[in-house]
Amino acid sequence: MSVPPASDAAAGLLGLVAHDSKKHDMVAWAVEHRATLARFDIVATGTTGGRILDACPELRLTRLKSGPLGGDQQIGALIAEGRVRALVFLVDPLTAQPHDVDVKALMRVALVYDIPIALNLSTAEMLIAALEAEAG
Ligand SMILES: O=C(CO)COP(=O)(O)O
Numbered sequence: 001m002s003v004p005p006a007s008d009a010a011a012g013l014l015g016l017v018a019h020d021s022k023k024h025d026m027v028a029w030a031v032e033h034r035a036t037l038a039r040f041d042i043v044a045t046g047t048t049g050g051r052i053l054d055a056c057p058e059l060r061l062t063r064l065k066s067g068p069l070g071g072d073q074q075i076g077a078l079i080a081e082g083r084v085r086a087l088v089f090l091v092d093p094l095t096a097q098p099h100d101v102d103v104k105a106l107m108r109v110a111l112v113y114d115i116p117i118a119l120n121l122s123t124a125e126m127l128i129a130a131l132e133a134e135a136g
Pocket residue numbers: 017018019020044045046047048049065066067068071072103
């Protein structure tokens with residue numbers, strides 16, 4: 001991975017992650033808000049990031065490892081380093097995840113560092129509206 005250096009990320013990174021059944025929603029959300037997303041350096045788990053880049057190739061998006069292979073932990077580490085401005089993590093509450101401990105750890109570290117975290121689409125809409133308003 002090659003995450004932009006901290007000095008280049010004045011606005012902070014935006015983290016984007018979606019479980020499989022939520023990837024369609026994530027891509028539609030990214031397409032709808034691509035102009036706002038383009039203002040950020042984005043980090044995403046591998047498969048989610050690939051799907052977003054297919055739809056929005058202009059975005060500055062770094063794909064980390066796939067979630068079950070450590071991608072959630074990579075984003076968690078960036079949060080712990082104070083690099084992440086906000087996280088959109090579209091979670092599937094109806095399907096057991098093999099890496100459930102990583103999912104919980106990512107949510108937990110986002111809570112520990114008190115970063116805005118959207119776990120469903122309706123909150124993702126509110127979050128992006130707030131980021132848009134902040135940018136003016
Ligand atoms: O599993 C994930 C989040 O827990 C997402 O990982 P992918 O984007 O690689 O599917």
